[in-house]
Amino acid sequence: MNTQTFFIYLIVMAGVTYLIRAIPLTVFTGKIENRFIKSFLAYVPYAVLGAMTFPAIIYSTADLISGIAGTVVGVFFAYKRKSLLTVAVAACLAVLLVSVIELAL
Amino acid sequence: MENEASDKKKDIKRGVQDGIPIALGYLSVSFAFGIMAVSAGLTPWQAILISVANVTSAGQFAGVEIMAACGGLVEMALTQLVINIRYALMSLSLAQKVDDTFKKPTRMAVSFCVTDEIFAVSVSRNKTVSKYYMLGIISVSYIGWIAGTAFGALLGGILPAVISDALGIAIYGMFLAIILPAARDDSRFLKVIIIAVVLSCMFRWVPVLNKVSSGFVIIICAVAASAVGAWLYPIDEEEGN
Numbered sequence: 451m452n453t454q455t456f457f458i459y460l461i462v463m464a465g466v467t468y469l470i471r472a473i474p475l476t477v478f479t480g481k482i483e484n485r486f487i488k489s490f491l492a493y494v495p496y497a498v499l500g501a502m503t504f505p506a507i508i509y510s511t512a513d514l515i516s517g518i519a520g521t522v523v524g525v526f527f528a529y530k531r532k533s534l535l536t537v538a539v540a541a542c543l544a545v546l547l548v549s550v551i552e553l554a555l
Numbered sequence: 556m557e558n559e560a561s562d563k564k565k566d567i568k569r570g571v572q573d574g575i576p577i578a579l580g581y582l583s584v585s586f587a588f589g590i591m592a593v594s595a596g597l598t599p600w601q602a603i604l605i606s607v608a609n610v611t612s613a614g615q616f617a618g619v620e621i622m623a624a625c626g627g628l629v630e631m632a633l634t635q636l637v638i639n640i641r642y643a644l645m646s647l648s649l650a651q652k653v654d655d656t657f658k659k660p661t662r663m664a665v666s667f668c669v670t671d672e673i674f675a676v677s678v679s680r681n682k683t684v685s686k687y688y689m690l691g692i693i694s695v696s697y698i699g700w701i702a703g704t705a706f707g708a709l710l711g712g713i714l715p716a717v718i719s720d721a722l723g724i725a726i727y728g729m730f731l732a733i734i735l736p737a738a739r740d741d742s743r744f745l746k747v748i749i750i751a752v753v754l755s756c757m758f759r760w761v762p763v764l765n766k767v768s769s770g771f772v773i774i775i776c777a778v779a780a781s782a783v784g785a786w787l788y789p790i791d792e793e794e795g796n
Contacts, residue, residue, distance in 0.1 A: 451622060456601055462628050463618045464608035466635040467642075472666035474646035476659060489785035493747045494777055495641035495671070496737055497784070499730045500748035501755035501776035502613055502638075507727035512720045520724040528731035529739065534672070535580040538728035542583070546721040553717070 511545045515552070520545040563687045570691020577672045577692070578699025580729065584612055585700045587725045589707020590714075591616065595623040599708035606704035610668050610697065612726060614638045617773060626768060637774040645674040654683040661686045668693045671733065747784035751776045 507524070508517040524541035532540070585606060592602035597619065609615050614635050621631050646669050650662075657665075665686070673696055677684050711719050738745035754776040758764050767775075 451596060451601075456597070456622070458628065459618070459622050459631060460601075460604060460608060462631050463605070463614070463635055466632050467609050467611055467614060467639050468667060470636065470639050471642045471646050471669045472663060474643045475650050475666045475669070476662045478647060478650075485789050485791070486785050489788070489790040490781045491640070491644040492790050493744070493781035493784040494637075494644075496734050496744050496748050497751040497777040497780040498613060498638055498641065498773060499734045500751040501773050501780070502617075503727050503730045503734070504752040505756050505759050507724065507731075510723045510727055512716070516720075517724070520721075520728075524724070524728040524731045525735065528728070528735035531736050531739075532732065533576070533580070534729045534732040535576065535583065537732035538580070538583050538725040541724045541728035541731075542721045545724050546717060549717045549720060 512549060513552075516545045516548040519548045562685075566685050566687035567691040570688040570693075571695050572691075573676050573688075574673075574692040574695030574699075577676065577696045580672065581696060581699040582703040582706075583722065583725045584729050585703030586707035586711075587722045588612070588615055588619075589704040589709070590711035590719050590722060591707075592619045592704075593708050593711055595619050597622070599705070602708040603701065603704050606701050610670060610700055611635075611639055611642075612670075612729070616726060621768075624768060630768065630771065633774055634771070637777055641671070642669050642674075645669050645671070645678075649674060649678055649684070652678050652684050654685050656686040657684075661689075665689050665693065668697060670696070672696070743784060743788040743790070746788065747780050750783055751780035754779060 507521050508514060511517040511520060520541040523544035524537055527537045527540045588606065589599070589602050592605065592615075593599060597605075602619075605615055605618065609618070617634050617638055618631065620626075621634060646666060649665075649669060653662075673692055677689065677692055707722075734744075734748055738748050755772060758767055758772040758776070
């Protein structure tokens with residue numbers, strides 16, 4: 451990608467992101483009262499993360515078997531309320547283990 | 556005066572301490588981001604600049620996908636808006652917790668780094684949030700985010716494929732660690748997440764639907780699932796985040 455195109459993308463990306471964070475913190479210091487909007491906003495992060503994670507997670511590694519293994523381990527540790535770091539590392543290790551076994555076979 | 560100075564130091568120290576686990580978590584995720592960005596065709600410097608300018612996880616991954624696919628600027632702006640709109644709520648919530656050290660310049664600077672983790676950790680303390688505490692927690696986390704990106708972008712290529720492959724799942728592991736505890740605690744969140752996941756799977760596997768670009772898929776899934784959730788299972792009071 452040429453440098454100019456990259457910077458245009460970067461400015462749009464960073465500009466939108468900054469305004470999203472800055473407007474509420476600097477301008478709207480009052481409270482949101484509308485129940486629908488409040489609920490909607492509360493659900494958004496989880497819906498986004500859910501849609502981003504599935505089914506992409508099972509395709510995130512070299513092959514489906516290691517992807518599914520990593521997913522199962524990640525789900526297990528996340529369900530057990532382990533920290534972000536622990537869950538991420540455990541999923542990576544599971545993928546690594548399966549990949550090494552596959553290489554050895 | 557003396558008292559004030561020691562409070563300052565204490566707050567910065569406390570912020571730094573709270574920032575360390577966040578930075579460690581960011582290292583693995585931004586490392587994966589660095590690898591992903593370079594493999595999508597960006598230079599290491601471009602990958603690092605994205606992390607310096609954005610400080611988002613999901614937003615950056617989606618943004619690079621759009622760049623790689625030569626997507627439109629409207630698609631880029633809308634994708635960032637929908638993926639990152641949660642930060643508006645966090646900023647709003649944070650605005651209610653800050654103390655009087657938060658003047659306008661501080662607010663504008665802190666706005667740059669309102670992430671899920673920094674927000675959650677700083678707001679979940681039982682005290683008001685001072686700018687010194689924010690300075691500590693943000694600087695440590697920010698360094699972790701950029702360092703991880705640099706390592707991934709520069710060293711990702713010389714890592715054995717098995718290792719860089721395994722790291723590809725790190726970001727999703729982090730996402731699981733955010734959504735599953737919430738789904739366990741509150742069945743309404745579970746239902747909304749299930750709706751989003753089912754829609755997302757449809758956009759992946761159903762013919763015709765799978766032609767829609769990934770940025771718009773996330774927008775559609777998130778808006779539809781959240782709207783259904785807000786309509787059928789409204790949230791009262793100060794629950795959720």
